[in-house]
Amino acid sequence: MAGDSVFECTVGDVAALGRNSLVGGPFGSDLVSRDYVPSGVPVVRGSNIGHGRWVDGEFAYVAPEKADALAANCAKRGDLVFTQRGTLGQVALVPQNGADRYLISQSQMKLTVDAQKADALFLYYVFTSAEQQAYIRQNAIQTGVPDTNLGILRNTPLTLPPLAEQKAIAAVLGAFDDKIELNRRMNATLEAMARALFQSWFVDFDPVRAKLDGRPPANLDPATAALFPEHLEDSLIGHIPKGWEVCSLASKIKLLSGGTPKTSEPDYWDGDIPWYSVKDAPSETDVWVIQSEKHVTKLGIENSAAQILPEGTTIISARGTVGKLALVGTPMAMNQSCYGVRGVKGYGDYFTYFALRQATADLQQRTHGTVFDTITRQTFETLDCIFPPANLTQAFDRTVAPLLTKLRANLHQSRTLATLRDTLLPKLLSGELSLPAAMLAAQAGVAGTTDKV
Structure with a gap:
């Protein structure tokens, strides 16, 4: 482990003081599918872990009153959530910009960290390391569906450097994930733009309708605009642009x-x-x-x-x-x-x-x-x-190509960043790589350098 002074402890030792800092989900009959409502307090299930650092994805919800009744099983911002059964080894943080509280399901456990002893983001990276993942597998209960429990989690050994060093290591690794998350958000925007263009051209027929109204189609160069007809005609499935076809x-x-x-x-x-x-x-x-x-x-x-x-x-x-x-x-x-x-x-x-x-x-x-x-x-x-005619589909491809090309490039960059992050992780945790060297590697990696550490 990096640093001159390390602290040997267990997960239970770094749990916050007070009740319910380390708990599992509610008893089975206390949370069932009929408790779910369209909106309210999000429920963290297995599908909400595995999206990177944060609990994310499509949530189920319970009414605030139900969450109040199960307050002991709620996680707040900065808490760690672990999978208890099924895909063991999954871990995620409750985001600081998310909901005020989340109810964890029966298949999850949550840890509120004592901020004077450990950094929650650093612990997230510890639990994603190959060494910790191996420990989880080796200590799982293998009868039936593999699972773990609060006792095993509470007694999981940890080797922690001083708190300031924990935060510094987490910041280095987090820089990679910040860039990966930025790429993810950018890709969502790029995909939405391409999808919206398809909807406009080939579902809503906006350029054709603009011509019907005597207006030039919006945001189209003259050559592309000329590819769209000026009228609609009847078909077996409703009005379609003139000259287009309905076929299998x-x-x-x-x-x-x-x-x-x-x-x-x-x-x-x-x-x-x-x-x-x-x-x-x-x-x-x-x-x-x-x-x-x-x-x-x-x-x-x-x-x-x-x-x-x-x-x-x-x-x-x-x-x-x-x-x-x-x-x-x-x-x-x-x-x-x-x-x-x-x-x-x-x-x-x-x-x-x-x-x-x-x-x-x-x-x-x-x-x-x-x-x-x-x-x-x-x-x-x-x-x-x-x-539509083939030449119009080709015009669509030319228009969206820059968006989808950039989207693919972002995916490749994120993959490279994830590889470099995963290379740095064990070296930082073991002390093989110093923090200054890791910071330089992070800066180079996020800037696009793919040199191996």
Whole structure:
């Protein structure tokens, strides 16, 4: 551990004085699904941990009165929340700019830290370290679903440097996460801009309606504006721009199949080719998939139904969790539970991706299967959609390309920053790397330098 003086203790030793500083979730019958309401006090569940430093994501809520009744199980700003059962090792902080309080679910535990002994952000990084993750796995209760408990958490050993050094280490590591979070927010804006443009052009027909009203289409150069017709016409599914067509989704796309190399053949796996499954699906705001949990070899591709998908291919999950989308950001293969989708000749990659996003809800309603929800090639034939001429989809691709290119670059930068942060983490905790050297590395990394430490 960095520094000349360290403090050997347990998690229980750094819990704040007073009651309920280290507690689990409420008793099972005290919090059930019928307690959830549309708004109120957020409930931290497993799905709200794993988004980086902070509890985040889509929350369930309980009424303030319910939270009052379960006040002992509430977490406040700056508290640490740990997963108790299921995906062990998850940890997150309650954000300072979030709600005043959060109710933790039955599968979580929370720690209020004594600020005179430990820094909560530093402890977050300690618990994300490989050493601490290994300790959690080794001490888990393995009967049935792996779980841990308050006693195990309370007695978890810690080695802490002086408080000032804890804060300094947390600040260095936090600089990486601050930049990653900034990239995430920027990407959400970029994706929203591209999605709004698709909605305006191809769903609301704003440029066509502007021409109908005798106005020039807003924010369009003359060449692009000229691609839009000046009138609407009747179709089987309502008014559409003149010259556009209503046809099956299948008629404007090409479907590519996936496959799985034999898992019993070690020469087929752990190669350098990403192999996509639905668990690798990015969030809607990230759009691109640039990495995967598993990788295959060229030999695995050659001896299976898997194929390499080029950049710009849209992947859609077709079995189980149907409708998860990803835009391929680096050549990769995928399993047989997905389809790769390319537009027919002349139809752009980005238009195809957003057209599929627009059609996802309808595709999900057309699923079938006795065990898993499934869409097949025939499913795409059952869905009629509105399609503009190919040259207009190409204009859309040219317009949104700078947005999506920057979005992908941000994802790559965030991945590089996360790798550098994870490289620094054990070196800082062990004292192998001094704080001044780490600060220089952080400054260089956040500025875009990718030199290895």
